[in-house]
Amino acid sequence: MFFSTLRSMTQSRLQNKFILFFVVLACVPVLVLGGITLYVLNLAHQHEVSNLELQVIGEKSEEIKKFFSDTLGVLELYVDSGSIEAIQGDKNSWQEAFTDGMLASNPNFVEVSFVNSDGTEAARKSRFQAGEFIPLDVSETPYFQKARQGGTFIGEVYDTLSGPMITMAAPVRADTAIIQVVVAEVSLSALLRLIESSSFGVSGYVVLIDRNGRMIAQRARGAMEPGFDALQWNRVSSVLKGGVLTGLEAHDRYESMFGAGPVVGAGKYISEVGWAVFVEWPIKDADASIQEVRNQVILVTLASILCVLLFAPLFASRLVRPIRELEMRAKEVEKGNLETKVAIQTGDELEDLGKAFNTMVQGLKRLQELKEEFVFVAAHELRTPVTVIKGYASMLLEGDAGPLTKKVKAFLSGVQEANQRLLQLVEDLLEVARSEAGRIAIEVKDIDIREPIQGAVNELSQLARKKAMSVTYEPSDTAHVLADERRVKEIMINLVGNAIKYTPEKGRVRVFHELRDKELITHIEDNGYGIPQEAQSKIFEKFYRVQSPETRDITGTGLGLFIVKQLVEKMHGTIWFKSKQGKGTTFSFSLPLAS
Ligand code: ADP
Numbered sequence: 001m002f003f004s005t006l007r008s009m010t011q012s013r014l015q016n017k018f019i020l021f022f023v024v025l026a027c028v029p030v031l032v033l034g035g036i037t038l039y040v041l042n043l044a045h046q047h048e049v050s051n052l053e054l055q056v057i058g059e060k061s062e063e064i065k066k067f068f069s070d071t072l073g074v075l076e077l078y079v080d081s082g083s084i085e086a087i088q089g090d091k092n093s094w095q096e097a098f099t100d101g102m103l104a105s106n107p108n109f110v111e112v113s114f115v116n117s118d119g120t121e122a123a124r125k126s127r128f129q130a131g132e133f134i135p136l137d138v139s140e141t142p143y144f145q146k147a148r149q150g151g152t153f154i155g156e157v158y159d160t161l162s163g164p165m166i167t168m169a170a171p172v173r174a175d176t177a178i179i180q181v182v183v184a185e186v187s188l189s190a191l192l193r194l195i196e197s198s199s200f201g202v203s204g205y206v207v208l209i210d211r212n213g214r215m216i217a218q219r220a221r222g223a224m225e226p227g228f229d230a231l232q233w234n235r236v237s238s239v240l241k242g243g244v245l246t247g248l249e250a251h252d253r254y255e256s257m258f259g260a261g262p263v264v265g266a267g268k269y270i271s272e273v274g275w276a277v278f279v280e281w282p283i284k285d286a287d288a289s290i291q292e293v294r295n296q297v298i299l300v301t302l303a304s305i306l307c308v309l310l311f312a313p314l315f316a317s318r319l320v321r322p323i324r325e326l327e328m329r330a331k332e333v334e335k336g337n338l339e340t341k342v343a344i345q346t347g348d349e350l351e352d353l354g355k356a357f358n359t360m361v362q363g364l365k366r367l368q369e370l371k372e373e374f375v376f377v378a379a380h381e382l383r384t385p386v387t388v389i390k391g392y393a394s395m396l397l398e399g400d401a402g403p404l405t406k407k408v409k410a411f412l413s414g415v416q417e418a419n420q421r422l423l424q425l426v427e428d429l430l431e432v433a434r435s436e437a438g439r440i441a442i443e444v445k446d447i448d449i450r451e452p453i454q455g456a457v458n459e460l461s462q463l464a465r466k467k468a469m470s471v472t473y474e475p476s477d478t479a480h481v482l483a484d485e486r487r488v489k490e491i492m493i494n495l496v497g498n499a500i501k502y503t504p505e506k507g508r509v510r511v512f513h514e515l516r517d518k519e520l521i522t523h524i525e526d527n528g529y530g531i532p533q534e535a536q537s538k539i540f541e542k543f544y545r546v547q548s549p550e551t552r553d554i555t556g557t558g559l560g561l562f563i564v565k566q567l568v569e570k571m572h573g574t575i576w577f578k579s580k581q582g583k584g585t586t587f588s589f590s591l592p593l594a595s
Pocket of ligand 1: 498499502503526528529530531539544545546547551555556557558559560561562585
């Protein structure tokens, strides 16, 4: 069913148009819908990725801020005014106790020192180096100056053998007055480990960059060129200026600086410390969840299109089927079959059209019958007077009415010849009318085909002799067929007569048989003018005559072959021919064998 539909696709233009119509009508919305779904999914996913990245950045920023506020909280000391004397008097014991306490309370403190308001150190204690305390003058340092004025100081990150460190300083207040400054060298190792170990998704990671564009924490640190200045990277410099990268823009998808391949990245500035937190998420990992949904949407879209492509031809074929049936029936009517009928049951205008077609064919049939009736009656009525004329002309020529002059005889011969042609036409017309009305009387029985053939050949021998032609018959041993002897002779008179008529003088006609399955085939072969290729399809039509220069002057009605075909088919045989212009023609007909 499906393949026959496909085969007919190329043959039916209307069906192709329907298919195109259905495909366009169905595929365009499917494609648009698929496209919109993918677009919306993508957008939602990008927001999801961005939200997650910004959330991670937010959490990390909070952790960093907390680290510094906690540390500064420990450093900022308040002393009540009653103790000022003690602090300034008994320097060592008080401050040493504080530095020890600080080192003990916060494992990140590596060194803690107290500086007097004039800039000289009052005490210094290091977690690792114990030694003699030599007070230094730090009055020129930025941390002292900042803390001395009441501010808190967070320095630059610097590397030591025991890891990255930072200098922090805060004032020591007594009531509102700043009496000293506490300075601490703080190890960032714990904080940076925390940042470096944090990940999201399967492979997303966090990068921390300080205000000078120096990367201070990143899992893939080794992938960076030593001495690389991240400030030359636009993303870093723009975030350090206070910008925010959301991970939503096109430029937020890029090739990672840290060798992680294509990533989707976001970044934010932490104003409290002047650092920037970046996150990068390899796209392959970030998009893994959407990829599956995306594939499903594409699959469903493709499957829908495939369904349309499969069903459109079937659907179109259903629509076109009644029209094709009408076309087929119309062709049958054209061939002369007025018994044909269409049976369209679609319950719509096509069914009405089918009914109208059937009514029209009925009308044509009635007209045909009227015409046949007319031809039959006219031919029948003509036959009597034409036969009478023939009889009287013969009698006159034979001298029944007395001797005739040569001139009268010549005129009378002309009359007789023309009358003979008229009689032949009337006879042919009668036969055609009978055949069309199904009134050809045929009596099929077991006959020896050689007899009617020989009879026809004998009858035409005089005609052949006039053209100095040879007509030979090669009878076969198997000669019993089921046929009407009188009709076989009529067929042979027509076919051999044509062979003689359409062959130039001194030509030859050969009649012979062939046995094939359960049939006896009779061939009538001539070496005459032949039938032009373009005329061959119409040769059995009523009144059709070839108009070639050689045959134009040969008289005939164009009804002979039509009648012959009807007769052969009535006797359950078939007729065909092979012909080559200028070489000759072979007409052949088959009849069923009697045995
Ligand atoms: P007609 O009365 O014209 O012979 P037919 O029906 O017998 O009518 O033949 C139709 C046409 O077929 C002829 O006009 C002729 O042109 C062609 N024809 C028939 N038989 C032959 C033949 N043996 N050789 C060439 N042309 C032939």
